Amino acid sequence: MKKTAKQAPRARGPGAAARAVLDAAEALAQTRGYNGFSYADIAARLGVTKASLHYHFASKAELGRALIERYHAGFAAALEAIDQATDEPGAKLERYVALYDAVVRNDRMCLCGMLAAEHATLPEPMQRQLRVFFDANERWLAAVLEQGCRTGRFTCSARASERARVLLGALEGAMLVARSYGDPQRFRAAADFLLADLCKAAPGAAPQARARARPG
Amino acid sequence: MKKTAKQAPRARGPGAAARAVLDAAEALAQTRGYNGFSYADIAARLGVTKASLHYHFASKAELGRALIERYHAGFAAALEAIDQATDEPGAKLERYVALYDAVVRNDRMCLCGMLAAEHATLPEPMQRQLRVFFDANERWLAAVLEQGCRTGRFTCSARASERARVLLGALEGAMLVARSYGDPQRFRAAADFLLADLCKAAPGAAPQARARARPG
DNA sequence: GTCTATAGGCAGATAGAC
DNA sequence: GTCTATCTGCCTATAGAC
Numbered sequence: 001m002k003k004t005a006k007q008a009p010r011a012r013g014p015g016a017a018a019r020a021v022l023d024a025a026e027a028l029a030q031t032r033g034y035n036g037f038s039y040a041d042i043a044a045r046l047g048v049t050k051a052s053l054h055y056h057f058a059s060k061a062e063l064g065r066a067l068i069e070r071y072h073a074g075f076a077a078a079l080e081a082i083d084q085a086t087d088e089p090g091a092k093l094e095r096y097v098a099l100y101d102a103v104v105r106n107d108r109m110c111l112c113g114m115l116a117a118e119h120a121t122l123p124e125p126m127q128r129q130l131r132v133f134f135d136a137n138e139r140w141l142a143a144v145l146e147q148g149c150r151t152g153r154f155t156c157s158a159r160a161s162e163r164a165r166v167l168l169g170a171l172e173g174a175m176l177v178a179r180s181y182g183d184p185q186r187f188r189a190a191a192d193f194l195l196a197d198l199c200k201a202a203p204g205a206a207p208q209a210r211a212r213a214r215p216g
Numbered sequence: 217m218k219k220t221a222k223q224a225p226r227a228r229g230p231g232a233a234a235r236a237v238l239d240a241a242e243a244l245a246q247t248r249g250y251n252g253f254s255y256a257d258i259a260a261r262l263g264v265t266k267a268s269l270h271y272h273f274a275s276k277a278e279l280g281r282a283l284i285e286r287y288h289a290g291f292a293a294a295l296e297a298i299d300q301a302t303d304e305p306g307a308k309l310e311r312y313v314a315l316y317d318a319v320v321r322n323d324r325m326c327l328c329g330m331l332a333a334e335h336a337t338l339p340e341p342m343q344r345q346l347r348v349f350f351d352a353n354e355r356w357l358a359a360v361l362e363q364g365c366r367t368g369r370f371t372c373s374a375r376a377s378e379r380a381r382v383l384l385g386a387l388e389g390a391m392l393v394a395r396s397y398g399d400p401q402r403f404r405a406a407a408d409f410l411l412a413d414l415c416k417a418a419p420g421a422a423p424q425a426r427a428r429a430r431p432g
Numbered sequence: 433g434t435c436t437a438t439a440g441g442c443a444g445a446t447a448g449a450c
Numbered sequence: 451g452t453c454t455a456t457c458t459g460c461c462t463a464t465a466g467a468c
Contacts, residue, residue: 017451017452031336032334032336032337033249033251033333033334033337035249035251035252036251036334036336036337038442038443038444039443039444039445040442040443040444048451048452048453049452049453049454050443050444050445051445051446051447051452051453051454051455052451052452052453054444054445054446055451055452056451058445059444059445060443060444060445109333113333113389113392113393114333116392116393116395116396117249117325117329117330117333117334117392117395118248118249118252118333119395119396120247120248120252120395121248121249121252127396130396131396131397134393134396162405162409163409165393165402165405165406166386166390166406166409166410168389168393169386169389169390169392169393169394169406170382170385170386170389170390170410171389172389172392172393173329173384173385173386173387173388173389173390173391173392174382174385174386174389175389176329176332176333176385176388176389176392177329177332177350177381177384177385177388178385179332179333179335179336180332180335180343180346180347180350181347186381189378189381190381190382190385193378193379193382194382194386197413233433233434254460254461254462255461255462255463256460256461264433264434264435265434265435265436266461266462266463267434267435267436267437267463267464267465268433268434268435270462270463270464271433271434272433274463275462275463276461276462276463
């Protein structure tokens, strides 16, 4: 079933090169920001020239657009996976936080949180994409909080969508500040605090709220 | 009492030019980030040439250092003013939030929050200054929370310093995300939620928690 | 203190060979 | 798809006149 051996690069499948560019750009954007990296940085990581990058993404604005698009799609898939893995609101939130915790432990910041800081300097399409990402996150979180409210799992103060907005901002901010200390534990501790607060009025109802994906 | 009329520029006092440079750079850094502005931008705003800026700040790294230094000093003075204006922990927190609210209403982001996003690209002296700023804020907040705990003004869960850290991160994150929507009200609403949470277990003890400095 | 002029480098981007 | 070569423009920074 082997294709002609000459086509080794093609063997990785179509779009593999573009994906490699996105991977490198994503890592750079999440650590240094959109204004903090250049085509030269990506080219150096991949061992190719700057010119070849323009074959896949004609402009940096187009690359940035594709970056958010893929990131959002991946995040949406992760949220769907959570919904299918469990119905328990507390477990959902714990897994949601775990998504960000993985990002932080990888010495990165949420891509969209990072880009939000640079908002004023971004091409307008990217600005719109950021709002779409945050809106989707808030909607998902609001639904989880609302469910937790109904079932008595969480402190119920209604206004789930406002609480979702605060929670998302708090998680982004915890990542932001933690970066200055190079200490992933700082994020995890803040996240645990935020999760615990949701259960404050329902003691004993937060059994595994502090479960870890990995040993501390 | 007039000086010789020839010295009009000097009349603004020594260092006035340097201060004007810092003012312009600060506004740019808080809206576009450290990597999002150049000497050319500052020069254009002040109506001078790029070269003249180097007389006051030899390098951009030195300018950045001076930027954080002055910002932190101003913030420290504001915190001291709050301490002298009131002893009530709730009022202190309300005034603390008002400091950030003024920043947001000015279409800016906290300078250090903005720079925290760009942390990986900053000169090492600036990186250290960021930690100093956040540490000072956390200490002040922790003292206020601790006092509110003792007096029963706030929900008392001990661990004031951890709660202070979460609160600071949450405020920075609320600013960060609100920027993408260009809506200052988004920050204020999140801040009110955070303040209200501190009083959740002490209903009726949060009379003016939602007081505004200006009409909405 | 501010200017003109310029250096030296890196940015994003394009043309055209292979 | 990737390369070499190159363009244009902006960046930080410096020299030296006024």
